[in-house]
Amino acid sequence: MADFVLEPRFALTDIAKAGRYGAQSDAPVGLTIQEQRGVRILHVSARSGHGEAVCERLSNIVGQRVSDGPKATQAPPTPQALDSQNNFGQIIIGVGRGQWLCLTPGTDVPSATESNVDIGELATLTDHTSAKVILSLHGPHVRDALAKGCQLDLHPSIFGPGMAATTQIDQIVCQLWRLDDSDTFQVMMARSFSLSFWSWLTHASAEFGYQVLAPRVT
Amino acid sequence: MADTVLQSSQATQPNADPQASSRPAPRRLSAGGLIDRSEHLTFKFDGKTFQGHPGDTLASALLANDVRLVGRSFKYHRPRGILTAGFEEPNAMVELREGNRQEPNTRATMVELYDGLVSRSQNRWPSLSFDVLSVNQMLSPILAAGFYYKTFMWPAAFWEMVYEPIIRRAAGLGSGSREPDPDTYEKAWAHCDVLIIGSGPTGLMAALAAGSSGARVILADADFQPGGRLNAEADSLDGVASNQWVGTTLEELSALPNVRVMPRTTVFGVYDQNTYGAVEQVNDHRREPMPHQPRQRGWKIVTKRAILATGAIERPLVFANNDAPGVMLASAVRTYIHRFGVCPGKQAVVYTTSDDGWRTAQSLTEAGADVTLIDPRTSTEHPTHNGTFDVVKGAVVEKASGGRAVQSVEIRQADGTTSSIDCDLVAVSNGWNPTIHLTCHLGAKPTWDDEKNAFLAQTPPPGMVVGGAAAAKFTLTEALSEGVRMGLEAASSVGCSKRLNIPVPEVDGEETASVTPRWGIGSSTRKLKGKAFVDFQNDVTLTDIELAIQEGFSAAEHVKRYTTLGMATDQGKTANVTGLGVIADLTDQPMANVGTTVFRPPFTPVTLGAFVGHARGRDFGPTRRTPSHDWAHEMGATFTEAGLWQRAQFFPKPDETDWLDTVAREVKTVRSAVGLCDVSTLGKIDIQGADVATFLDRIYANTISTLPLNKVRYGVMLREDGMVMDDGTVCRLGPDHVLVTTTTANAGKVLEHLDFCHQVLWPDLGVSIVPVTEQWAQYAVAGPRSRDLLAKLVDDPAAVSNDALPFMGFTTVQIGGAEARVFRVSFCGELAYEIAIPATYGDALIRALMQAGETLGVAPYGTEALGVMRIEKGHVAGPELDGRTTLRDLGLGKMGAKKTGFVGRTLAQRPALLDPARPILVGLIPKDPSEKVLAGAHLIAVGRATTAENDEGHISSAAFSPTRGHDIALGFLARGRDRIGQDIRAVDPLRGSDVTCTIVDPVFVDPNGEKVRG
Amino acid sequence: MRYSFLNLVGQALNANRGWQPAWRKPEPKSHYDVVIVGGGGHGLATAFYLAKEHGISNIAVLEKGYLGSGNVGRNTTLIRSNYLLPGNIPFYELSMKLWEGLEQDLNYNAMVSQRGILNLCHSDGQRNAYARRGNAMRLHGVDAELLDREEVRRMIPFADFDHARFPITGGLLQKRGGTVRHDAVAWGFARAADKLGVDIIENCEVTGIRMDQGYAKGVETKRGFIGANKIGLATAGNTSRTAAFAGLRLPIESHVIQAFVSEGLKPLIDGVVTYGAGHFYVSQSDKGGLVFGGDIDGYNSYAARGNLPVVEDVAEGALALFPNLARLRMLRSWGGVIDMSMDGSPIIDKTPIEGLYLNGAWNYGGFKATPASGWCFAHLIATETPHKTAAAYRLDRFNRGAVIDEKGSGAQPNLH
Amino acid sequence: MRITCPYCGDRDVREFHYRGAEGFNRPDPEAAGGEQTFLDYVYLRENAAGVIDEHWVHVSGCRSWLVVTRDTRTHHIENVRFANGDRQQGS
Ligand SMILES: Cc1cc2nc3c(=O)[nH]c(=O)nc-3n(C[C@H](O)[C@H](O)[C@H](O)COP(=O)(O)OP(=O)(O)OC[C@H]3O[C@@H](n4cnc5c(N)ncnc54)[C@H](O)[C@@H]3O)c2cc1C
Ligand SMILES: NC(=O)c1ccc[n+]([C@@H]2O[C@H](COP(=O)([O-])OP(=O)(O)OC[C@H]3O[C@@H](n4cnc5c(N)ncnc54)[C@H](O)[C@@H]3O)[C@@H](O)[C@H]2O)c1
């Protein structure tokens, strides 16, 4: 039976349908929602006493200083990502002391064990590629919509580019981060909760009018 | 304001005539105010149709139409009118809207008028003007404070049957809807540097100052029209009418991107660490909410600083019949005249102990009314006035007369002579109470200030300052300059000191704010010529307070509780301080000693919807779906909840009408062929690190360090108190790498426990604990043909042979291009496997399994069949792991018996837990196989009486076993293991069942475990 | 003057001039046979039963604030005896029986109202657990009924049966459960105890316990030292603090629990209803307000006020059960400080210190216990032996492993 | 109530779970005479009205166990630190 292939199925398949929803008006959409697929997600946990070394190794990978904190650090975007609103290069997000998630785009067949990050002796690694759903949100009302479930102060002066947080949004634990100074937020939640999250998000966005784009496969 | 005279002198009674629309409202002034006379809004009160304008409240529109009787009081059903123009209103409460939107007890003074508004008066039968229960007034000497504590005691059973139902029916004011609310609600968070509560002169200037300094400001006001008293007075600022000045200032504020003005937003509570609760009435001024918008939004505002600029509430005066419709706060009279263009009376008496009343007299005469002002004060200087009204000094009003509206007042001069003055309006003023409720929410007590004659906030919550009228700075000039000062200070305290020059506007004319408050009537209340109300809404009179004190309930809190003073929906905003003053008078104490009762959130009542937001109905909380949820749905599964997860309960076939048939079929499929069950919901925790084995040896009662590579072991963990916390499997994936599973319900709890043990108890152990539940879809493939099925799918069938993968073995395989983990474990007692695959492929895998299994007779099974099979196999689950059972109780006493050093070991050895009479897990079978055994039944020996003394245990789980063909059960029975083979009764008095059972070993199928190893 | 309808009418005709203070306001004496610390329901009931049942009347009840300022005056007034464990049922049933005759006993209408308490269940597992509990009650001679969905629907037709996230599958009903007017309990016991000679002394905070060679000799108070042969602590919520005066550490944490009342409504809910899939229970007071509550805030606190998460949680439970209540307005919320114990059950026991007796750890459920607690504590103080229905409430049960853990959540008070 | 997690920053109390003034200095229950000490550790509490150290976990955030120094009378928080000091959470 080696000759059949298991097809992936994403949590929001049949749910996140492209289109414009909520309050309809001539005004520009308040919020655009797009799922990001095909992102390889690796959890990196520094072994005892190796936190600094892991930071350094991770810094080398993305070519930017990675710190042990709630930050989103992104490798300079690749040329083909540059033209997109939601450019999505390799990203490292601090999720706890000595804990990071490494997001690598362009991996649509996740693998459980192998990794392209060579820090095994400094850190333990766990694959989360299938565990998460990533949504990218942008538009003039993105903060207003998020404020209906997210308790963080998302004012640009407080939650600026490069900031990341693990927090509860409408009772669902999420990672939220910003990469650049466009009004774009990336939010990532556990796959099993994504439907509930979607229902909350679309409800919260409806008054501003929102649009859903077809999933973006990196 | 000379041009604002009454439009119509004859007070025509409006009627239901739809043509009424063209008729001008009798008490509307021809000009002035913040209403749009060009637009007409039609509304109903008690079935009659009226008209008002945008900018009106229901109260102002009713007054404009000369409707003065608007409700009946709580206890005595007395006629009541409109006392105030704000949130402090005690009387004018209506049932607003209809059907599923019906809203009782809505303050007419806070309802923004909209077209099509429907309202009704409350607490009257059969009608507002004729109310049968007003006979209660005649019984009032009996219905005095606390009367119910003294009677209705005999006979005891009569309380629930007779007395209480009558009392209950009479109580309450309006009725709520019994249908679900069709509107939606929202919750939201906001953050700022400076939260300004109240947008009167103080708040506006504070916002301007803090905003211009660069601070992030939120300015919230309960009113739909920001401006506070500025809208209600005829003051002028910098030469502009104050209500116009508000408009200009709001424009200035809207030019500041860092300032957010939130009208219709009441800050209702202060919580720890500068969290403020607020409710925004997004759509209450519409017949129905706008599409996609909530009715109300509950805000949680987190701020660094707060400025309380909530103004002050005027105090009424106490005299006989002071509750008659037409008695109104003097400041409210001005509000109706200046803000709403309504003159509430033509022939007015102003009864005032403060200078403020004099302003009202002035406004009234300017609006065309005849005015007599009565001021009991003799010693103070009186404000100057233009001589257009009569003044009687040193006199008091003793009584008002009139049924459904005031007609006259009786006054007593200083020399004792009495006289009567005809009137249709009595404006009362007894000074002001700063609105400091919010300063007390964290527990502070206000203190009395003899000079200001007011309670002041002494220790507001951290980060809060109080200013303007809320700090008893009663003049407009003070309010404005305080606002500027506090705004600048707050901004600079958060590091924003872009100090601009914020000029304080010039106020025309001199204000004075002197008051000599008068609490009671200056003599024993028994001389009263009628009821004199302190708390209008709860019908608490002077006499009630006097009686409470006489009976020893003289502390402020006791007076409150004994008389219900201040406990109505207005929370005594116009009553409390007067009541305290009365106590001070009657007990001859200074006000400072009397103190206050406690102010609690919410500041004004808040709908439950605003606290709940989106989390209603099926959105009560988030749910979780497994990767193959849609597949299960397609298969016709019925779902059940387990720890937020939606799990397939069973998969009925079209011809199966009884779910028990479905379960029986699913069980038989597993026991005879092969079944598939989605077990993705089990908690999965990946633990790596050099000290994994040591760590898990301390966590689990059994030994984990000896677990060989690629092997799985059942494990049980205890709480520190020796009770079983959870069970699951541990799989050794590598020398320093294990995968732990937990029960679905306890996944979060176990993770927290592991983190606690690691981070708090043994931080030196090198382990990394990562939950991976979400990463893996996992399916039980169970039944004698499970291996055949697996072999059909995996790239290398040899990998799943009995030799390569024995019972409790683990391996990884390739299936359809993906890597999967295979655990040879069995919950149901058959040959079985669990396959885990990255969640993205879960759906494809289960479909492939179904397809490949077709020829093997495969069928999916749900949690019910799983539950039956685990009972058949004697595996414990939730009902057995109820937090009160030890390993010994579960029959697992051998586990960890020789081991030391794990959590829970020591306390599990306490004597009562080792008592041999403590119930222990057994199996039970009905003697008569046709009988049903019920979970929840208690176990009592045959021949013993069915009483608690003979209670020896209970049945925790029971099911019909399709395999055995009769009911089976697990239960806990005292000395149960010694009684195998004996009989016991499963007694269930609740459901009238008493079944004799045989006590058996708690494994009903394959007791030697041959199948799992096959 | 006795309270009766006749006297009420008589007084009404006399402008109510004849009513006397409900209790005296005596100055403290220098010594009493028994001093009870804490003028809440339990302290007052103890004094009353000591005087009435045991003939000891040289008693003082010392209260730091105004009488009833503690939890007796701020609880949600539920009474019930629908417990699961044998350590609890007989005690709470004794309490229920005492409630049933209380008003005649006290000559005070405390509005003991047995309109029923209905605990809803939402799954088969929960129903089985309720069946176990209901059967335990029945075996102890306590009334209990297991209702199915339709029977529940008849009682609360406007509950969400059709669109709920956790549909109602049935309920456990105790018809004798209900509510009692909280303040009236404090005032009624106070008045009755006062009549039997008990000195009730308000505004008299106890600040220390004077010890002499292992004996408790009396209490230091803000109004001076008061000697006593026996001292009973009944300081719910503050038990750890008063016990610390004698150097004791207890298996107790102080927590805050909030309660809520809505605006007054015409009758909507008759008995008490408890939601089973969240934290919410409700009854309607005779004044028309819906009185409701839920979980404790969950962290140690002596602040007698709570925070928004629990407010929201409770409101969510309310609307999940009764979707028509979204427009209902909450009028007031407040908090009380309660002793949460390590197994969620109370303590009535002697202490290691001679002459010092302990009554506490009532968690969020001691109001219903008030008469039985007073009865059993009085019995213990007077006879030196635990009353048979309170025999399980000993301090040493933790060491013995004989905990009474109705919730099964172990030694973590905030989970009970 | 809000707690400033040293990793995540200022957060509402909803994101945290409470454990209490417990879990500090767990004695060895199996040491000689350790049982009583251990019983006291599990069951007895100081329960002070005042400033106490207590354990919370940032369960909806970074999952750090924290020691929060808080006044039980006012809910004022004086200090928050990681329960495991300057160690990292990992292996
Ligand atoms: C919000 C809330 C809801 C509740 N709901 C229910 C319910 O529905 N059903 C139920 O059965 N139970 C309920 N309870 C619990 C119940 O109220 C208490 O368990 C019970 O009232 C405690 O006993 P008590 O009446 O003696 O306590 P209290 O009334 O608190 O009496 C203790 C007294 O001791 C005083 N005191 C403390 N320290 C000192 C000192 N040093 N010196 C002098 N005096 C001191 C206090 O001021 C207080 O008055 C609830 C509690 C709260 C807070
Ligand atoms: N002369 C006197 O005796 C006297 C007495 C009192 C007030 N005043 C006048 O009143 C004004 C005082 O100015 P001010 O700005 O201090 O008060 P204000 O009364 O003008 O404004 C207070 C505002 O706060 C709002 N508010 C109150 N509680 C709120 C809450 N919880 N949430 C949201 N909004 C809330 C009110 O709706 C109101 O708009 C001055 O004009 C002063 O002259 C005079």
Ligand SMILES: Cc1cc2nc3c(=O)[nH]c(=O)nc-3n(C[C@H](O)[C@H](O)[C@H](O)COP(=O)(O)O)c2cc1C
């Ligand atoms: C059963 C019950 C019903 C209550 N009903 C009301 C009410 O109708 N109105 C009100 O203002 N307070 C009501 N309260 C709350 C009290 O006003 C008060 O908040 C509570 O007893 C706690 O006291 P404190 O707020 O003074 O600390 C009620 C309290 C209880 C226990």
Ligand SMILES: [Zn+2]
């Ligand atoms: Zn954190």
